[in-house]
Amino acid sequence: MTMKKETSTPKTQKTPVKGKKSNIIIANAIVFVINFVAIIAIYLGMIFLNGSAADQKSFVEYFRQNAHNFWCLVVATFLILSMITYSIGIRRKEFADANNTEAFFLSMEITILISYFIGKYGNVYLRPIPFIALISAQFFGKRNSIYISLVTCMIIFLTDTFTNSSLTTYEACMTLFSGFTTSVLAVYLIGELKERGEVLLMSMVLVAPNILCFLSLNEFNVADNLSGFICSCCSGTFSAILYLTFMPVFETLFKKATSFRLAELTMHTAPLLEKLREEAPGTFNHSLVVASLSESCASAIGEDPLLTKACAYYHDIGKLSAPEFFKENQTEKNSHDDILPELSASIIKAHAKDGYELLMKNRFPKEIADVCLEHHGTLPISYFLAKAKKYTDEAINLETYCYPGPKPQTKICAIIMICDGAEAVTRTLKDHSREAVSAAVQKIITERMNLGQFDDCPITMKDLTVIKHVLVNTLTGVYHKRIEYPKTDVQKLIDYCNGESGSNRIDS
Structure with missing residues (x-):
């Protein structure tokens, strides 16, 4: 058998760099632009629905009278999203992945849309703000998920304030405060649970801030707004159900190693x-x-x-x-x-x-x-x-x-x-x-x-x-050392264990 001659100079092994910082910035910038445009499109859809259903203003008339409000909303959203994209998607090395940034934006967009439709066509007390906190906890950890929850609550508050929403100022503020509080509770009580049954059980605790906000807004009068009270009691479980429903999709879509x-x-x-x-x-x-x-x-x-x-x-x-x-x-x-x-x-x-x-x-x-x-x-x-x-x-x-x-x-x-x-x-x-x-x-x-x-x-x-x-x-x-077992008369032991007659003594 012969061996083919090789070159005499060994080549230096170089470790490939997982991703240059410039590439990471470009990838996250692209994700940011796409999702910023998507969120603005969501705002326009909200304005269209609010204008036609709430006070009969036409879509064009709204912009004629409230263009300043809309641009304030766009600028505020741009600043908030720029800050969090830089913080989560670029500055933090362990999260510097466009997939993670996209997961954040997608969970935020889902939360904004569900919160809007529930606030408009359902009951504002049922809004599932903790959903994004639980998803983010799996991707970014507890501390960052709280930060993301606060940002999401701020954006939902801005949409309630600047898109001609039918919600009162008090209800919009309630969403901001109760949503953030329940998100923090969700992160620490549910974020690390691995059994779906445990998640649903613990989600019942999340209703406390919502019930407190409901009672304070309604002057502790439950009878006049029974549906609101029931929705307050169900909000935590609703958020947990959404979390358990969407988590497998996020796991597969973004190839994320969640506890489940x-x-x-x-x-x-x-x-x-x-x-x-x-x-x-x-x-x-x-x-x-x-x-x-x-x-x-x-x-x-x-x-x-x-x-x-x-x-x-x-x-x-x-x-x-x-x-x-x-x-x-x-x-x-x-x-x-x-x-x-x-x-x-x-x-x-x-x-x-x-x-x-x-x-x-x-x-x-x-x-x-x-x-x-x-x-x-x-x-x-x-x-x-x-x-x-x-x-x-x-x-x-x-x-x-x-x-x-x-x-x-x-x-x-x-x-x-x-x-x-x-x-x-x-x-x-x-x-x-x-x-x-x-x-x-x-x-x-x-x-x-x-x-x-x-x-x-x-x-x-x-x-x-x-x-x-x-x-x-x-x-x-x-690999501990094991004792050496002594030799015994195996046949006599078998006879004794089987109850057969004979000597019950073994010779030494």
Whole structure:
């Protein structure tokens, strides 16, 4: 067998940049312009409906008499939306994605439209303002969702004030204050719940601010406006129902890893996990162990344990393309024995890209797909690099025997990279004492640090120390030394357990 000569100068591995800031700004600017125009169109539709239904003013006559009001509304909306687009879509690195910005605008537009039609044709006390707070909490976190809720309440107040709405000033103010208060309650009471039944149950608490506003506006006289009181009592549940209805649409449309989606993906009955278990059982079991380790490490350093668990479950899903070429799935024959190490390396490193493409094809959250692509970074495939050196005396192109990257971009991906290596190395140790396991884990972390694998993610030395401590404790427990069971007279035990007559004593 001969080995093709490679170039003598190894190529420097470069990590692709996930997105230049200028591209992010342009993408968010396009999303902003499109949705700003859409919101202005919504305003025009409101004015048309209000003018024809409320006081019989024609659409043209409204602009002749109230053009100043309309332009005030447009300018105020432009300033508010510009501020929040910059804050959420551009300034915050973790949310700098046009998809997230579009998700924000879409949820705002849905909230504005539903609030308008309920206020005009239904009852203003039923307005589902907490809906946008709950959607935003899944995309942007609690703090930012409160900020978004306040902005949405302000825009709804502006539409009530400047679009010739039939609502009174008191009712418009009530929407502003009660809507924001219920949104804050929704974020902290419902935002992290993972069961739909729990969401509906907890939503009943959201009615408190609405009922209080209703009673104050109606001077505590329920009898004169019974329908308003009933709507106040149902508003929280209505918001929760909208949230549960639209959340799957947002999850699929924007490939977002929400708590509901993650709970579904981490069930062992999920289609891709079932396929992995059937076609690559060794990889499946390895993924379960890595998930357990990664989840513990994530909790210890303050990362999302459920997202980490899901990422770990699917980090090697690309091995489905050729499961027989990976050691954990092999029985007796090694498929690499009959091929060149160059081809072996290409098969091994392809599983990262294959996994990414498979998950994106199945519309998985991008956070999970990114871990598939990044969890080996630009590490060398050491076994086949060493094997290649046996076939030639020439210098070897390192690029052929290294993963293409990119390097881990998040702490979660760095955790999985460490746990993946630590689990594999610890399994091969003959000595599973705490000292031996600690040395193996430290070697994995140090090697990856020296190779610059953590250069593109915000993981700290403190995080790495905590991760090492968790891994050593967990792996030492998994591979603890077991006692050697003494030999016994099995047949006499069987006879005794079956109640057969004979001696009930066993000779020593």
